[in-house]
Amino acid sequence: MDEYDVVIVGGGCAGASAGFFLKEHRPEMNILMIDRLGGRKFDHYHYMCGEAVSKAAFRQLYPLTPEHVIHRITRVQEHWPGGVTMEARVIGYVLDRAKFLRSMHRRFRNRSGELCNDAAIKAEEVNGKYVIHCSSGRTVKSRYLIGADGAHSRVRQEIFRAEPPKIVWTEQYVIDKDLPKDTIQFIQGERYEGGYRWEFPAGDHAKIGFPRGTDTVTEDVLEMHRRAIPIGGLDQLTKGRCLLAGDAAAMPNALTAGGIRSALLSGKAAAEAILWDDMAIYERWWNSFPLSYPLFLRAYQQFEGLTDEEYAEAAEPFRRGTTPLNYLKARLTRPRFRDVYRAYALSVLYGW
Ligand SMILES: Cc1cc2nc3c(=O)[nH]c(=O)nc-3n(C[C@H](O)[C@H](O)[C@H](O)COP(=O)(O)OP(=O)(O)OC[C@H]3O[C@@H](n4cnc5c(N)ncnc54)[C@H](O)[C@@H]3O)c2cc1C
CATH class of the missing domain: 3.50.50.60 (FAD/NAD(P)-binding domain)
Structure with a gap:
């Protein structure tokens, strides 16, 4: 041996x-x-x-x-129910x-x-x-x-x-879609059951994914795979x-x-x-x-139970930007989303 x-x-x-x-x-x-x-x-x-x-x-x-x-x-862009788009400048690859x-x-x-x-x-x-x-x-x-x-x-x-x-089962599609090459995008909402939909550039294509069974793609699919996270x-x-x-x-x-x-x-x-x-x-x-x-798992679990109206309520303070002042206002005026806000702020630094 x-x-x-x-x-x-x-x-x-x-x-x-x-x-x-x-x-x-x-x-x-x-x-x-x-x-x-x-x-x-x-x-x-x-x-x-x-x-x-x-x-x-x-x-x-x-x-x-x-x-x-x-x-x-x-750039990272987040689209939330209620029409709020949050944007952060983060360098990555x-x-x-x-x-x-x-x-x-x-x-x-x-x-x-x-x-x-x-x-x-x-x-x-x-x-x-x-x-x-x-x-x-x-x-x-x-x-x-x-x-x-x-x-x-x-x-x-x-x-x-x-x-x-916990295991999150996801599906990801490679499709022909022209996305901005410098931006990764996330779409939030109750249909994603605590997760989200992501849209990333992938060379001449795009990669789109979400928790299994929560959404679909309308474009022609070049490849599809299911995987556990x-x-x-x-x-x-x-x-x-x-x-x-x-x-x-x-x-x-x-x-x-x-x-x-x-x-x-x-x-x-x-x-x-x-x-x-x-x-x-x-x-x-x-x-x-x-x-x-453990804060991250707690935030995920809170997201799992949110309705689109609650997502919109949590996102509202950031309608005019994700500034530190808006973050502070959000934490003070919506204390029940405190874990979510903190986990989000940390995710900008450590999430990927
Ligand atoms: C659809 C999807 C999209 C994702 N997108 C991102 C992203 O954009 N950014 C990000 O940071 N993370 C992303 N992740 C998460 C990321 O892919 C994983 O967290 C990462 O790959 C973990 O790396 P790993 O080496 O631990 O495991 P893996 O990448 O799974 O590697 C494990 C390796 O072990 C080998 N192996 C398995 N079993 C055995 C065995 N019994 N004997 C010998 N070899 C074995 C496999 O062949 C594989 O090569 C995504 C995950 C999924 C499912």
């Missing part, structure tokens, strides 16, 4: 980032990254995402920089995420990281080490295990026996020397569903905990990181 210092299950944003940062600091480490998808299936899986990530996310990820940028985003991940994989392999196309079907702890059984019949052993295998994480199920607090975080992110990262740990922001940033950052934080051989570093990082605040 092959033995490694670290096995990373999943080569998406969380797993690729963990491999990148481990090799960045300790190139001699013996690391295996396994992903069940290879070639075009891998590309297709990672294309089914809005692929939007803020510039702020990369401030904490140096020397990882945004690569394969398709669009430079400068729509990436070609599959290429971006492949670039991280390349750097991992160039430092003698091993990447293999296989699926983990079973993981167990045996005498203080992790044994991972793969669908090819291969079995590997490691001192550390990172579960970065997405929403339906096998590592989470096998080692932690835990499920995310786990939200709400987990109580326990480490067990022994096993760590969960990204969607496997239900880290996407409950309000915005943005999960690329938390996946990339959790991969980096998991790498740091392993380099220091101190798993508590990882738990501390997550508990002090604003994206872990």
Whole structure:
């Protein structure tokens, strides 16, 4: 049985980032990254995402920089019931995420990281080490295990026996629609059951998505996919020397569903905990990181119960702009939406 210092299950944003940062600091480490998808299936899986990530996310990820940028985003627009449009100037990117991940994989392999196309079907702890059984019949052993295998994480199920607090099923369509290339747009309303409809530029096309079954698109559909977004975080992110990262740990922001940033950052934080051989570093990082605040899930749950009239009432103070003064007025005059306002303000900074 092959033995490694670290096995990373999943080569998406969380797993690729963990491999990148481990090799960045300790190139001699013996690391295996396994992903069940290879070639075009891998590309297709990672294309089914809005692929939007803020510039702020990369401030904490140096020397990882945004690569394969398709669009430079400068504006976020929110359309609310009652005809209020909120706008924020936020710099970010729509990436070609599959290429971006492949670039991280390349750097991992160039430092003698091993990447293999296989699926983990079973993981167990045996005498203080992790044994991972793969669908090819291969079995590997490691001192550390990172579960970065997405929403339906096998590592989470096998080692932690835990499920995310909430799963939001979404559908996303790739259509021919000419959207502004510098803007990502969100449409709020009771029909989205706590979520929203998003409209993002995607090269010559547009990506439009919403919680499953809540809306439709009228344009010709080039591609459609359904995918789960786990939200709400987990109580326990480490067990022994096993760590969960990204969607496997239900880290996407409950309000915005943005999960690329938390996946990339959790991969980096998991790498740091392993380099220091101190798993508590990882738990501390997550508990002090604003994206872990229960406030976001509370705000999501409040949105779930709002009618269009209540959405309009919450948005009214921002009819003349999302200035700090209007924010203050909103909090003072509509105290029952206080959580929603606070979560929204934080989401501008940390949501994606
Ligand atoms: C429709 C949609 C749109 C989204 N848009 C955005 C957006 O615009 N911005 C944003 O920030 N977030 C967005 N998100 C959320 C974001 O896509 C995820 O939070 C992010 O991909 C999480 O990264 P991850 O590496 O944790 O998991 P994943 O991206 O799911 O990667 C997991 C990897 O593990 C592999 N894997 C799974 N099981 C196994 C196994 N048993 N063995 C081996 N390998 C395995 C998979 O093949 C995959 O490559 C969106 C999500 C959806 C569903």
